[in-house]
Amino acid sequence: MRTVREQAAAPRRGLASRIPSPGFDTFGSIFGFVYTFLAGNVLLAAANAPLVLCLALVADPIAAWPFFLALSATVPPSLAGLFAAFQALNDDGAAVKPVASFLRGYRHGFRRSALLGLAAVAVLLFLGVDLAIVQSMPGTALLVPVISVAAALTVAVAVMAIAGVVLLPAAGLKGLAKAALYLSVQRWYLSLAMLALLGIIAAAALLQPVLGVALAPAPLLFVVWSNSAYAFSAALRTPQDTP
Template sequence: MTGLRILRPARQETYEKVFATVYAGLVTNLLLTLSCAPLLLALAVVRDPLASWPFFAALSAVCAPALAGAFRCFALVEEGSTAVLAAFWGGYRRAFGRAVIVWLAGAAAMSVLAVDAMVAGRFAWGPALVPFFVTAAGLVMAVAVAVLVVVTESPRGVRGLIRPCLYLVARRWYLMAPTLAVLALAVTFVLVKPLLGLLLGLAPLLYAVWATTRYVVLPLLPGS
């Protein structure tokens, strides 16, 4: 007859790590909300955002440095730091220009693909091009996220990162495909349930996006 094992309480370090992770996630959500406030406010005011999509495509660039700041927070949390505000601001400030360039370039490419898809849809052979447009859009988004992850941790320029990021993303497509699904889930969560999405759900989902993408682009990061 085996004796019952007495469950030992978790170590103090475990509680501290859990608390630090939850704290970092909540603060990151708050900072993301504040940084993206212009876009969120415009979406709340305008009744039909699709009718003004060029305006919103340009305004969405405010999210780029905010994502860079969030990615920097995730990196420091992995190292055990709890200086979330300093990490967010540091990543936001250092990657601001390059992040905006990446975002606007990606938005422009997605806009071109959307217009081309609408034009092609008017023809009988249009549905045959659906796989092409879906794949191209996925590549654009994946490369944009990959470049954002790299510029958050590296001083390299955007132009020199496009090709290597495209190669790595295409090589690890089986990792990036579910990553894009998680990213789409994060955006949908925020649009459908803004309060819960912004205050609770955003950071965990973005962390999953960051962690997987960082693994994919690890050869491009300093010290690799």
């Protein structure tokens, strides 16, 4: 009887031994992601404190969109810092230090990302004024979609270029802008996904400024960063790298 029981239990023990159990590296990786996301949200809020504060105080931010668009000029450098933290998370894994990586990326990418942000804000302001003007014009049905697409493309190119600032620190600003425009059009499906995620972040910030900024941005921006990094790596891949 004992022999029969041992033979019946043997397959179960063999199956259990083949099931992988989570190890220290797995838990360390999960902790690295959670820590980076939490720290990233706090650092984003701190870097954009005037914007977050005004969103919390103003009852109708959409009515004052030019003011908030101007305040959003602080967002691109903080995006560069957050993307640098994500890159460090990919490179270092559980040993990542998101605060140090964010500050380093913010400092190193500030000039180029700030210029990209100012250019994007200027273009969006111009397009927003045009959109307000054409509302009373006969060609509204044709002009509104064109202006909307131009505004969406401006946002996609700006975010893609900021990712390029982190991925290609030696690249020039003009080259990054051209590459971002090309990749945003070529990988249009990634641009649409990016705009959808950014729209969720914006909606959360408008509805609940404090909770929205504290919880939503970093995980969604990690997806944006991953897609942008993939687009750049695919474009830079040589034929020898292709299997």
